[in-house]
Amino acid sequence: MHRTRVRVVEDALDANNTIARANRADFDREDVVVLNLMSAPGAGKTSLLEATLAAPLPGGGPRVGVLEGDVQGSLDADRLADRHVPVVQLNTAGGFGGECHLDANMVRSAIDQLPLSEIELLVIENVGNLVCPAEFRVGEDARAMVCSVTEGEDKPLKYPLMFRACELVVINKIDLLPHLDFDLDLLLHHLDAVNPHARRMLTSARTGEGIEELREWLSTLAARAPAVL
Amino acid sequence: MHELSIASAVLDTALRHAGGRRVTTVAVRAGAMRQVVPRSLEFYFQIVARDTPCERAELQLTEIPTELRCDTCDTRWSPQVPAFRCPACGGAEVAITAGQELEVDYIELEQEEAVCIAPG
Numbered sequence: 001m002h003r004t005r006v007r008v009v010e011d012a013l014d015a016n017n018t019i020a021r022a023n024r025a026d027f028d029r030e031d032v033v034v035l036n037l038m039s040a041p042g043a044g045k046t047s048l049l050e051a052t053l054a055a056p057l058p059g060g061g062p063r064v065g066v067l068e069g070d071v072q073g074s075l076d077a078d079r080l081a082d083r084h085v086p087v088v089q090l091n092t093a094g095g096f097g098g099e100c101h102l103d104a105n106m107v108r109s110a111i112d113q114l115p116l117s118e119i120e121l122l123v124i125e126n127v128g129n130l131v132c133p134a135e136f137r138v139g140e141d142a143r144a145m146v147c148s149v150t151e152g153e154d155k156p157l158k159y160p161l162m163f164r165a166c167e168l169v170v171i172n173k174i175d176l177l178p179h180l181d182f183d184l185d186l187l188l189h190h191l192d193a194v195n196p197h198a199r200r201m202l203t204s205a206r207t208g209e210g211i212e213e214l215r216e217w218l219s220t221l222a223a224r225a226p227a228v229l
Numbered sequence: 230m231h232e233l234s235i236a237s238a239v240l241d242t243a244l245r246h247a248g249g250r251r252v253t254t255v256a257v258r259a260g261a262m263r264q265v266v267p268r269s270l271e272f273y274f275q276i277v278a279r280d281t282p283c284e285r286a287e288l289q290l291t292e293i294p295t296e297l298r299c300d301t302c303d304t305r306w307s308p309q310v311p312a313f314r315c316p317a318c319g320g321a322e323v324a325i326t327a328g329q330e331l332e333v334d335y336i337e338l339e340q341e342e343a344v345c346i347a348p349g
Binding site: 001002003004005006007008009010011012013014015016099100101103131132135136156157160161164192193194195196197 | 253
């Protein structure tokens with residue numbers, strides 16, 4: 001027996017990225033812009049979607065569809081059921097105890113169920129997690145994240161990969177600020193250090209503060225020309 | 230916690246290049262920005278590699294430090310904390326020249342010795 005070295009030099013996530021490009025081609029063919037929405041568990045992704053989709057989006061009301069990614073169950077999809085938008089639930093359970101993120105192949109498996117010809121914007125609500133979702137492209141045009149004020153000011157420094165991956169950081173639950181020892185300026189300072197280009201938005205899904213700005217952003221995103229993946 | 234996902238991706242890449250042959254080493258280059266925990270990656274790799282040609286293969290991990298370059302004033306530095314503004318001019322247009330890698334560099338395979346048959 002002898003050993004042979006085989007040079008590989010290949011991105012370990014190449015296979016995922018190839019499938020992500022195939023997803024993008026399918027979305028582009030149907031003129032659907034795709035947003036990958038990420039956050040830690042409980043930051044308020046679904047609450048924000050409930051609030052933003054309560055009425056048609058401004059700017060001619062681009063039609064929205066939602067792909068709900070969860071380890072298990074359809075609780076989030078059920079919550080969005082009365083928003084009159086098509087919602088498809090994707091569960092990652094099975095295999096190794098349920099994946100903690102969506103990858104391109106999982107999204108690919110759900111494409112057939114999505115009414116792509118009836119929507120202009122697809123929001124993919126990723127599994128709540130600040131680590132793995134940042135690694136896996138799913139075929140999206142844009143990535144945004146929700147960071148709630150109950151999570152602490154240091155999160156951009158602890159999860160720089162996620163905070164750098166997103167072009168929009170929504171800071172949610174600001175109605176709680178009077179009750180917390182939370183330094184908003186410090187969070188914004190850390191965010192500026194990690195991702196100076198990120199757009200920031202302050203919202204409360206509960207009171208509706210900042211929701212109109214988020215609705216405007218989604219509407220503008222829906223009209224965006226496809227970016228090169 | 231993303232080490233399990235990365236271990237699976239590394240395994241898939243290695244197996245694709247191994248073509249069914251027995252793998253003894255998988256060399257991975259990981260940039261510091263990917264925040265890979267070496268022992269955790271090795272642990273998960275041994276689990277996902279079970280019952281494959283990569284079973285018991287050694288995972289060699291090389292960490293690549295983050296290197297940044299300011300597009301405005303050309304300052305180059307290696308940040309110890311995730312701060313991406315130029316320390317010299319405060320500029321936000323900063324290129325990441327190293328530290329984002331996550332690649333399988335090479336694999337080593339076990340092969341039968343070539344048998345030389347003497348003529349006649």
